[in-house]
Amino acid sequence: xxxxxxxxxxxxxxxxxxxxxxxxxxxxxxxxxxxxxxxxxxxxxxxxxxxxxxxxxxxxxxxxxxxxxxxxxxxxxxxxxxxxxxxxxxxxxxxxxxxxxxxxxxxxxxxxxxxxxxxxxxxxxxxxxxxxxxxxxxxxxxxxxxxxxxxxxxxxxxxxxxxxxxxxxxxxxxxxxxxxxxxxxxxxxxxxxxxxxxxxxxxxxxxxxxxxxxxxxxxxxxxxxxxxxxxxxxxxxxxxxxxxxxxxxxxxxxxxxxxxxxxxxxxxxxxxxxxxxxxxxxxxxxxxxxxxxxxxxxxxxxxxxxxxxxxxxxxxxxxxxxxxxxxxxxxxxxxxxxxxxxxxxxx
Amino acid sequence: xxxxxxxxxxxxxxxxxxxxxxxxxxxxxxxxxxxxxxxxxxxxxxxxxxxxxxxxxxxxxxxxxxxxxxxxxxxxxxxxxxxxxxxxxxxxxxxxxxxxxxxxxxxxxxxxxxxxxxxxxxxxxxxxxxxxxxxxxxxxxxxxxxxxxxxxxxxxxxxxxxxxxxxxxxxxxxxxxxxxxxxxxxxxxxxxxxxxxxxxxxxxxxxxxxxxxxxxxxxxxxxxxxxxxxxxxxxxxxxxxxxxxxxxxxxxxxxxxxxxxxxxxxxxxxxxxxxxxxxxxxxxxxxxxxxxxxxxxxxxxxxxxxxxxxxxxxxxxxxxxxxxxxxxxxxxxxxxxxxxxxxxxxxxxxxxxxxxxxxxxxxxxxxxxxxxxxxxxxxxxxxxxxxxxxxxxxxxxxxxxxxxxxxxxxxxxxxxxxxxxxxxxxxxxxxxxxxxxxxxxxxxxxxxxxxxxxxxxxxxxxxxxxxxxxxxxxxxxxxxxxxxxxxxxxxxxxxxxxxxxxxx
Numbered sequence: 001x002x003x004x005x006x007x008x009x010x011x012x013x014x015x016x017x018x019x020x021x022x023x024x025x026x027x028x029x030x031x032x033x034x035x036x037x038x039x040x041x042x043x044x045x046x047x048x049x050x051x052x053x054x055x056x057x058x059x060x061x062x063x064x065x066x067x068x069x070x071x072x073x074x075x076x077x078x079x080x081x082x083x084x085x086x087x088x089x090x091x092x093x094x095x096x097x098x099x100x101x102x103x104x105x106x107x108x109x110x111x112x113x114x115x116x117x118x119x120x121x122x123x124x125x126x127x128x129x130x131x132x133x134x135x136x137x138x139x140x141x142x143x144x145x146x147x148x149x150x151x152x153x154x155x156x157x158x159x160x161x162x163x164x165x166x167x168x169x170x171x172x173x174x175x176x177x178x179x180x181x182x183x184x185x186x187x188x189x190x191x192x193x194x195x196x197x198x199x200x201x202x203x204x205x206x207x208x209x210x211x212x213x214x215x216x217x218x219x220x221x222x223x224x225x226x227x228x229x230x231x232x233x234x235x236x237x238x239x240x241x242x243x244x245x246x247x248x249x250x251x252x253x254x255x256x257x258x259x260x261x262x263x264x265x266x267x268x269x270x271x272x273x274x275x276x277x278x279x280x281x282x283x284x285x286x287x288x289x290x291x292x293x294x295x296x297x298x299x300x301x302x303x304x305x306x307x308x309x310x311x312x313x314x315x316x317x318x319x320x321x322x323x324x325x326x327x328x329x330x331x332x333x334x335x336x337x338x339x340x341x342x343x344x345x346x347x
Numbered sequence: 348x349x350x351x352x353x354x355x356x357x358x359x360x361x362x363x364x365x366x367x368x369x370x371x372x373x374x375x376x377x378x379x380x381x382x383x384x385x386x387x388x389x390x391x392x393x394x395x396x397x398x399x400x401x402x403x404x405x406x407x408x409x410x411x412x413x414x415x416x417x418x419x420x421x422x423x424x425x426x427x428x429x430x431x432x433x434x435x436x437x438x439x440x441x442x443x444x445x446x447x448x449x450x451x452x453x454x455x456x457x458x459x460x461x462x463x464x465x466x467x468x469x470x471x472x473x474x475x476x477x478x479x480x481x482x483x484x485x486x487x488x489x490x491x492x493x494x495x496x497x498x499x500x501x502x503x504x505x506x507x508x509x510x511x512x513x514x515x516x517x518x519x520x521x522x523x524x525x526x527x528x529x530x531x532x533x534x535x536x537x538x539x540x541x542x543x544x545x546x547x548x549x550x551x552x553x554x555x556x557x558x559x560x561x562x563x564x565x566x567x568x569x570x571x572x573x574x575x576x577x578x579x580x581x582x583x584x585x586x587x588x589x590x591x592x593x594x595x596x597x598x599x600x601x602x603x604x605x606x607x608x609x610x611x612x613x614x615x616x617x618x619x620x621x622x623x624x625x626x627x628x629x630x631x632x633x634x635x636x637x638x639x640x641x642x643x644x645x646x647x648x649x650x651x652x653x654x655x656x657x658x659x660x661x662x663x664x665x666x667x668x669x670x671x672x673x674x675x676x677x678x679x680x681x682x683x684x685x686x687x688x689x690x691x692x693x694x695x696x697x698x699x700x701x702x703x704x705x706x707x708x709x710x711x712x713x714x715x716x717x718x719x720x721x722x723x724x725x726x727x728x729x730x731x732x733x734x735x736x737x738x739x740x741x742x743x744x745x746x747x748x749x750x751x752x753x754x755x756x757x758x759x760x761x762x763x764x765x766x767x768x769x770x771x772x773x774x775x776x777x778x779x780x781x782x783x784x785x786x787x788x789x790x791x792x793x794x795x796x797x798x799x800x801x802x803x804x805x806x807x808x809x810x811x812x813x814x815x816x817x818x819x820x821x822x823x824x825x826x827x828x829x830x831x832x833x834x835x836x837x838x839x840x841x842x843x844x845x846x847x848x849x850x851x
Contacts, residue, residue, distance in 0.1 A: 238694065338627045
């Protein structure tokens with residue numbers, strides 16, 4: 001048995017490749033250091049702060065892992081549709097809707113035991129995200145509207161939907177002026193590992209990444225997905241129901257983002273609020289593209305971006321660097337990596 | 348300027364693509380007032396050599412001389428300034444523009460105000476002088492392949508080209524248009540132009556050229572006056588060993604009574620052509636040829652049969668059942684195979700491997716455990732056997748299919764589609780652009796399928812091929828079947844008249 005394609009091969013296929021990647025990312029850090037220096041901050045101090053508060057300490061590392069979970073999940077939400085050639089910019093909105101539907105279940109049956117309630121919430125989160133993603137997928141499959149625009153625009157709608165609920169019917173009377181739902185019952189909270197905030201969502205993310213990799217590599221559906229990604233017209237002419245695959249891939253992607261939303265609400269906030277995500281879906285989008293839509297490659301990339309996200313929070317506090325400045329670093333990384341990839345493709 | 352020097356001379360041209368030596372110290376000169384045919388198989392290096400002369404590619408070594416003066420040609424723009432023009436197989440006209448507008452776009456120093464009237468006058472002048480028959484007011488989209496080509500010639504003449512390079516110009520033309528093109532060559536030549544005519548067809552080279560240069564595997568293997576050349580001599584120069592053409596068997600196996608495919612008054616709406624009232628039957632053990640100028644409904648007809656495009660009115664019966672509403676998958680599963688005109692674009696996933704593309708051709712056959720596994724050994728076995736049948740050995744089964752040459756991609760598609768032992772094969776231009784060896788192999792496969800009592804519907808623009816292979820020939824024009832001819836009695840000119848709608 002052998003299935004090798006240029007596309008399925010992770011970017012870390014060889015040591016040279018790894019060195020090249022490290023070089024590109026180092027270049028991004030050097031450029032960002034210049035940006036920091038330009039705005040009057042000491043880049044070395046900033047990087048030292050990031051190091052000490054992420055990988056440099058047990059607590060820092062656990063906080064990084066907490067961020068890896070939604071980033072890996074929202075990245076996979078982009079990866080699955082990406083493999084059939086769809087661009088899902090809607091991870092953020094699908095995450096919000098997944099959080100919303102999971103919350104509905106948590107609030108409706110708070111007394112259920114965790115062993116029943118949590119799987120129900122995962123299913124609800126998946127279903128909500130999937131249904132939300134099916135709208136743009138259907139419009140695209142019909143040839144009416146490009147999914148890039150529809151998924152992006154639906155993000156704003158999803159955030160508004162969550163706000164409408166937490167400002168209105170779901171508003172917790174006990175939290176005074178804060179627009180947020182009531183705290184979930186303990187059985188609606190995902191268990192954590194030890195006394196960290198890292199929750200069992202990390203296993204969901206790892207299992208999903210591994211399962212997607214295996215499906216793409218070994219199964220009939222994976223082969224068909226790769227064929228559609230390579231040439232949808234050929235696939236259609238070979239009798240493959242391309243439309244069905246587009247819908248299902250988008251629904252699975254949306255569903256995975258929905259699970260991310262469920263996990264954020266359940267394990268991190270223990271309730272639903274309008275800030276259940278502040279752009280996690282977009283960072284996940286970045287991670288998937290950086291990983292070339294490789295379902296396993298997504299994991300180290302999500303890890304790297306999680307370090308930066310945690311570090312960005314920290315720089316805001318310790319050095320007064322606005323969190324938004326972190327977007328510059330992420331954009332720089334995307335730039336240099338894509339440039340490197342384009343150079344290789346043409347050379 | 349040296350009057351006795353050739354108009355264009357290439358000396359010691361060498362060009363490598365990786366390990367492949369496409370041109371190996373080639374010397375070639377073309378004089379003013381002659382047609383030089385550049386003959387060779389696909390991949391012999393003809394086009395590479397001429398693209399170097401046109402500045403499209405850069406040679407690794409060698410020099411170019413224009414009228415005896417060494418020149419450095421780094422781009423097509425420079426080549427055109429030196430009076431060298433090249434015509435590619437694909438016309439590059441903008442369909443929505445008129446001929447005059449298309450030409451204006453190309454003129455050096457296009458003024459802000461475009462005077463299409465003045466350009467039109469120039470076009471009519473050139474057109475009359477060289478017998479090009481171009482109407483500057485027509486929209487490019489309405490022109491036939493031959494007319495578009497003549498507009499491209501006018502482009503080059505307007506730009507002052509004195510050396511004209513034609514890259515396989517006849518591959519898109521019907522016989523009448525080929526004859527007309529050669530007449531244009533003759534007038535251009537008489538007016539002192541130098542013409543290089545790239546082709547892999549012997550008869551065409553002998554029909555229009557004063558001298559014939561032959562290339563094989565990147566080297567110039569011969570250069571002779573047309574008067575000294577014979578088909579046998581040229582074949583010997585083109586091929587290292589004996590001529591490869593397989594004997595084409597004309598033995599009829601006798602068609603069965605019940606048709607495998609039966610279309611009755613079938614209609615379909617394509618992007619450009621509307622298919623109207625098509626009646627067609629294909630029986631077991633026969634090859635039905637479809638002749639026609641490209642773009643007259645071939646793609647629409649094939650797509651309608653394969654279930655890829657919806658039909659509008661009429662019925663389609665496959666293997667005795669009403670298949671008008673069948674899906675693509677059901678039609679394939681019922682035993683219909685297809686060779687599309689552009690396999691990499693329409694049948695294959697370019698970056699997937701040969702094996703993976705093989706499996707995609709018949710997923711149900713290779714899927715195991717309800718879809719959780721694919722029987723790769725079976726895929727490989729079928730693929731290797733299929734490829735061996737058409738003389739492909741040691742194919743790189745685990746490489747992306749896009750890394751194969753065009754000829755080998757075509758061989759792969761044949762191997763894949765015939766491995767399923769289809770009852771009906773729909774083949775569109777299966778030998779177009781193939782070298783003689785591969786084309787003969789492909790034709791052998793079509794005959795083999797027929798001998799195994801499959802039905803074959805063969806779309807082709809190569810009338811010689813249709814006359815050799817087909818048991819019956821139908822002519823398609825403007826989406827309608829406009830005539831049927833018997834290969835035993837028809838000539839290419841009869842078919843050409845039906846194809847172009849010319850009066851008999």
